[in-house]
Amino acid sequence: MPKPLLRRAAAPLVGVLLIISGCGESEDPRDGAAPADNGDNGDTGNGEVQLVIESWRNDDLGIWEDVILPAFHEQHPNIQVTFQPSAPDEYNAALEAKLAGGTAGDLITCRPFDVALQLYEAGHLTALTDLPGMDAFDDVARSAWITDDGSDVFCVPMASVIHGFLYNTEVFDELGLEEPATEEDFHEVLDQIAAEDITPLVMGTADQWEAATMGFQNIGPNYWNGEQGRQALIEGEQRFDDDAYVSVFDELASWADYLPNGYEAITYPDSQNLFTLGQGAIFPAGSWEIALFREQADFEMGAFPPPLPEGQGQCYISDHTDIGIGMNADTDHPEEARTFLEWTTTAEFAELYANSLPGFFPLSDHSVELDDPLAQEFLDWRDDCESTIRNSYQILSRGEPNLENELWDLSAQVINGTIEPRAAAERAQEGLERWYEPQQ
Amino acid sequence: MTASLRPAASRVGRRPRFRPHLWVFLAPAVLIYTVFMVYPLLDSMRLSMFAPRDGVRVFVGLENFVHLLTDDLLSDRFWNAVWNNLIFFGVHFVVQNPIGLLLAALLSAPVLRGRATYRTLLFIPTTLSVVIVGFIWQLILSPAWGLVETPLLGQSSTALLTLSLMSVWQYIGIPMILFYAVLIGIPDELLEASRVDGANGWQIFWRVKFPLILPTIGIVSVITYVANMNAFDLIYTVKGALAGPDFATDIMGTLFYRTFFGFQLQRGSSTMGATVATMMFLLILAGVLFYFYGWQRRIERYQL
Numbered sequence: 023m024p025k026p027l028l029r030r031a032a033a034p035l036v037g038v039l040l041i042i043s044g045c046g047e048s049e050d051p052r053d054g055a056a057p058a059d060n061g062d063n064g065d066t067g068n069g070e071v072q073l074v075i076e077s078w079r080n081d082d083l084g085i086w087e088d089v090i091l092p093a094f095h096e097q098h099p100n101i102q103v104t105f106q107p108s109a110p111d112e113y114n115a116a117l118e119a120k121l122a123g124g125t126a127g128d129l130i131t132c133r134p135f136d137v138a139l140q141l142y143e144a145g146h147l148t149a150l151t152d153l154p155g156m157d158a159f160d161d162v163a164r165s166a167w168i169t170d171d172g173s174d175v176f177c178v179p180m181a182s183v184i185h186g187f188l189y190n191t192e193v194f195d196e197l198g199l200e201e202p203a204t205e206e207d208f209h210e211v212l213d214q215i216a217a218e219d220i221t222p223l224v225m226g227t228a229d230q231w232e233a234a235t236m237g238f239q240n241i242g243p244n245y246w247n248g249e250q251g252r253q254a255l256i257e258g259e260q261r262f263d264d265d266a267y268v269s270v271f272d273e274l275a276s277w278a279d280y281l282p283n284g285y286e287a288i289t290y291p292d293s294q295n296l297f298t299l300g301q302g303a304i305f306p307a308g309s310w311e312i313a314l315f316r317e318q319a320d321f322e323m324g325a326f327p328p329p330l331p332e333g334q335g336q337c338y339i340s341d342h343t344d345i346g347i348g349m350n351a352d353t354d355h356p357e358e359a360r361t362f363l364e365w366t367t368t369a370e371f372a373e374l375y376a377n378s379l380p381g382f383f384p385l386s387d388h389s390v391e392l393d394d395p396l397a398q399e400f401l402d403w404r405d406d407c408e409s410t411i412r413n414s415y416q417i418l419s420r421g422e423p424n425l426e427n428e429l430w431d432l433s434a435q436v437i438n439g440t441i442e443p444r445a446a447a448e449r450a451q452e453g454l455e456r457w458y459e460p461q462q
Numbered sequence: 463m464t465a466s467l468r469p470a471a472s473r474v475g476r477r478p479r480f481r482p483h484l485w486v487f488l489a490p491a492v493l494i495y496t497v498f499m500v501y502p503l504l505d506s507m508r509l510s511m512f513a514p515r516d517g518v519r520v521f522v523g524l525e526n527f528v529h530l531l532t533d534d535l536l537s538d539r540f541w542n543a544v545w546n547n548l549i550f551f552g553v554h555f556v557v558q559n560p561i562g563l564l565l566a567a568l569l570s571a572p573v574l575r576g577r578a579t580y581r582t583l584l585f586i587p588t589t590l591s592v593v594i595v596g597f598i599w600q601l602i603l604s605p606a607w608g609l610v611e612t613p614l615l616g617q618s619s620t621a622l623l624t625l626s627l628m629s630v631w632q633y634i635g636i637p638m639i640l641f642y643a644v645l646i647g648i649p650d651e652l653l654e655a656s657r658v659d660g661a662n663g664w665q666i667f668w669r670v671k672f673p674l675i676l677p678t679i680g681i682v683s684v685i686t687y688v689a690n691m692n693a694f695d696l697i698y699t700v701k702g703a704l705a706g707p708d709f710a711t712d713i714m715g716t717l718f719y720r721t722f723f724g725f726q727l728q729r730g731s732s733t734m735g736a737t738v739a740t741m742m743f744l745l746i747l748a749g750v751l752f753y754f755y756g757w758q759r760r761i762e763r764y765q766l
Binding site: 135136226227228229230231282283284285286287288289292295296414415419420422423424425426427430431434435438440441456 | 535536600603604605606607611612613614615616617618701702704706707708709725726727728729
């Protein structure tokens with residue numbers, strides 16, 4: 023029996039229809055967004071200009087909207103700025119895609135060092151060397167957003183984080199302890215706390231980065247004389263297996279006795295919780311902890327800078343450049359964007375920012391008063407101590423093996439006792455020698 | 463057999479009938495599979511033959527592979543990851559098959575009460591998110607809050623084994639259910655017959671049931687192999703992309719992640735990442751081919 027044509031064709035027809043209907047609405051969602059960004063020219067009719075800030079700090083959205091931007095709008099009613107953050111993990115990739123597609127905001131929050139440098143070299147960021155107010159920033163502050171030859175600055179340094187040690191004042195008072203000034207004092211304090219069956223130092227090595235960031239880079243600058251040592255490494259005048267660096271690993275290895283039981287498997291959130299629950303005395307910290315610890319800990323906290331090793335008279339702190347802000351080279355409103363950037367160099371901005379985000383410190387040389395005494399304490403260290411940044415961040419982590427990753431691994435292993443301090447220093451040096459000419 | 467007996471003339475005269483509905487049924491799968499699996503796979507292989515030179519991507523042939531396998535730094539990392547990956551699979555193979563079989567045998571025991579409850583309970587972990595499993599086990603094994611004093615996840619000697627067992631714990635439901643399905647599919651007549659022949663329970667299991675399960679053990683193992691060689695999420699959740707301590711838990715998935723996407727200050731390289739991915743594919747392919755030619759074709763099958 024011959025099948026009716028319709029029946030024979032029905033199945034393929036349905037299939038084709040299904041496919042067509044599936045394709046029908048596949049319009050590129052970006053098409054819709056683009057005109058909104060480009061087409062409005064930022065003018066809302068009454069001479070007002072719209073600027074958008076790209077950022078990864080979505081935690082700070084409220085602070086920008088409620089505190090920082092209103093202060094700017096008051097002085098510049100014709101410029102409306104919006105803070106448009108994305109997730110920290112996605113920021114770099116998303117920003118790169120938006121810049122390439124021409125849909126990025128007018129103002130770009132800059133990651134430090136190579137990420138921002140590549141954006142500048144690709145022509146996405148504008149040089150800001152001649153921006154009025156730029157002279158408020160010293161060389162260390164600029165170092166994260168400057169070309170390798172030092173000729174052009176492309177982001178206004180916005181905030182840094184400072185490393186040091188936070189401690190539980192109740193434990194210190196109870197045991198009659200004082201903030202240690204030297205490493206000898208530090209070990210004495212640690213021994214005394216350990217004798218009372220309290221965990222002296224709260225840190226784990228499971229996540230590795232704390233060992234490097236809160237350990238190695240925290241206490242290290244006192245050994246390699248801050249900027250002097252950092253620059254010498256870059257220029258190839260010092261080596262990673264010099265005594266100074268071995269001593270840092272030595273000191274780090276000695277921490278093992280004071281860390282919580284099973285520290286090899288203790289993660290960063292674990293140690294944060296241990297400390298804020300009062301189960302430990304001292305927390306090797308970054309200043310960004312202040313806000314969270316204030317919320318969680320029900321005891322008073324104090325802070326001291328990295329204690330001085332023997333024979334060291336000058337103190338150095340890791341005052342690490344973390345956030346900057348620059349201008350999209352494709353912006354329709356370069357004038358207004360510059361006005362905003364200029365404002366971020368002022369004392370007013372520094373004061374607003376630092377007080378809204380205790381633990382993130384302005385990088386300009388305006389003297390700023392902070393409401394949070396603990397944050398103020400961190401900031402006061404700048405008066406006596408020389409600032410420097412983490413030595414693996416500029417230039418030295420461009421090759422294979424990646425120095426920063428190596429330092430995570432080595433610092434954690436030194437504390438775990440699975441590698442000797444000298445061997446660790448030698449491995450870091452070997453790694454550098456593989457690809458970094460000045461060290462070869 | 464029957465086809466060859468048919469007179470040839472009857473076939474020559476008839477055009478093979480076009481069956482449009484075959485295409486309709488095949489098209490969606492072929493289309494989706496091609497667009498989302500075959501094309502990306504081929505494209506990533508193509509990508510692995512390129513490398514950036516002065517900012518431009520140029521064709522370099524097999525140079526990336528040579529570099530991956532001969533550069534002392536990279537090849538160390540790569541073989542370390544391969545080796546760890548094989549251990550990860552080895553633990554699964556050695557632990558999940560006997561335990562899965564035991565659980566299946568217990569579940570299919572005629573005297574068991576509350577069968578559905580046990581079955582569900584044992585299968586639930588498989589349905590959980592890896593992130594949850596990682597988090598729960600991390601808490602259980604945490605020296606700070608958990609039940610174990612030894613930092614099992616923190617020592618290079620124990621971390622990989624612990625992670626493998628966590629993964630076995632999570633996925634034990636799959637071999638169990640597959641074995642169970644075979645066991646309850648065995649016709650009663652067969653078992654009765656062997657009982658009449660005088661076999662005891664032990665003999666029935668090993669002589670009658672086990673040969674019927676054997677092909678399924680092969681399937682389960684090859685599925686596990688593919689899943690394990692592609693594994694990433696559990697290690698990443700618990701140990702991060704740097705898979706410490708000292709890369710003791712680094713498997714190919716985490717190595718690929720670091721290579722392709724970069725990590726912290728390390729820049730990602732899509733071409734080198736594609737090279738690692740292609741190597742992963744080749745290793746998986748080798749394992750699967752070994753299974754098909756070395757095992758599946760030789761094994762005796764019984765039609766029930």
